[in-house]
Amino acid sequence: MEENWKVYINGEFLPLKDAKISVFDRGFQYGDGVFEGLRCYDGKIFKLEEHMIRLFDSAKAIHIQIPLSHADMKKAIKETVRVNGFKNAHIKPFVTRGYGWKLGLDPRNTTKPNIVIIAREIAESMYGEASKGLRLAVASVRKIPTACLDPRVKSVGYLINILARAEAIASGADECIMLDMQGYICEGSGDNIFLVKRGVLLTPPVQFGLEGITRQTVIEIAKELSIPFHETALTMYDAYTADEIFVTGSGAGIVPVAEVDKKPLGGGKAGRITNQLIEAYAEVIKKGEPIE
Numbered sequence: 203m204e205e206n207w208k209v210y211i212n213g214e215f216l217p218l219k220d221a222k223i224s225v226f227d228r229g230f231q232y233g234d235g236v237f238e239g240l241r242c243y244d245g246k247i248f249k250l251e252e253h254m255i256r257l258f259d260s261a262k263a264i265h266i267q268i269p270l271s272h273a274d275m276k277k278a279i280k281e282t283v284r285v286n287g288f289k290n291a292h293i294k295p296f297v298t299r300g301y302g303w304k305l306g307l308d309p310r311n312t313t314k315p316n317i318v319i320i321a322r323e324i325a326e327s328m329y330g331e332a333s334k335g336l337r338l339a340v341a342s343v344r345k346i347p348t349a350c351l352d353p354r355v356k357s358v359g360y361l362i363n364i365l366a367r368a369e370a371i372a373s374g375a376d377e378c379i380m381l382d383m384q385g386y387i388c389e390g391s392g393d394n395i396f397l398v399k400r401g402v403l404l405t406p407p408v409q410f411g412l413e414g415i416t417r418q419t420v421i422e423i424a425k426e427l428s429i430p431f432h433e434t435a436l437t438m439y440d441a442y443t444a445d446e447i448f449v450t451g452s453g454a455g456i457v458p459v460a461e462v463d464k465k466p467l468g469g470g471k472a473g474r475i476t477n478q479l480i481e482a483y484a485e486v487i488k489k490g491e492p493i494e
């Protein structure tokens with residue numbers, strides 16, 4: 203099946219066996235690049251414009267000039283889904299600083315940025331079975347402080363998130379909760395986090411984690427449904443005393459949490475507000491940009 207996949211590399215669609223990038227690519231050598239993760243539902247790409255804005259802003263923030271216009275990048279993303287014949291897909295566009303033929307970190311010693319777009323057929327949450335009730339565990343690995351790297355940059359350097367996730371998996375959980383250096387809840391390794399306490403929806407402000415597009419969608423839905431909502435700094439105290447918790451992400455969707463640090467939550471089932479949001483989200487995702 204995978205043999206038939208076509209991958210976009212710098213303007214060409216290549217079969218999987220030829221979809222290769224040089225070992226001199228700075229993304230490979232140093233994690234010097236940015237990426238996005240989008241979903242296509244029933245032939246329509248969800249929040250394409252928002253993902254493009256974040257991709258171009260991420261690149262700009264680390265001084266990479268994407269060699270495609272915003273419109274051409276959108277076109278390339280749609281085409282990648284189309285040439286693969288997918289209706290429901292996860293799409294990952296990558297932009298790296300390019301090839302660094304000369305030795306060393308100097309960002310001037312690079313060719314023009316490399317663009318890769320990978321589409322995979324996927325219909326449900328990337329958490330699969332675990333999405334019925336996710337088990338979270340707090341990670342000892344902390345989030346990189348904003349003074350080092352602004353969390354709004356969706357850089358390809360996910361090592362810290364991977365280590366935090368591995369720690370959670372080793373403890374029998376599915377996903378982690380990452381804290382900042384002061385102990386405030388930031389996000390998961392690949393998703394944002396929401397709590398519900400006494401009927402109020404809570405999430406950390408954007409400076410704590412990635413400015414998630416699903417997160418923003420949930421906030422908009424909550425407003426429409428008149429669900430009380432606050433952006434506020436949260437600690438594990440709030441997680442342990444929450445009535446409901448869920449995580450959000452393009453790949454994940456809205457996923458209810460059944461357990462935090464092995465302590466069950468909500469009897470293992472999605473809570474009332476989580477369910478309300480899941481239902482409304484299932485409607486909103488139908489309103490994407492058609493690939494045809």
Ligand code: PMP
Pocket residue numbers: 239363389390391392393394411412413414415416417450451452453
């Ligand atoms: N936080 C992190 C660290 C992520 O990698 C992601 C996306 N996978 C998210 C949050 C969720 O962002 P979005 O809703 O835009 O997919």
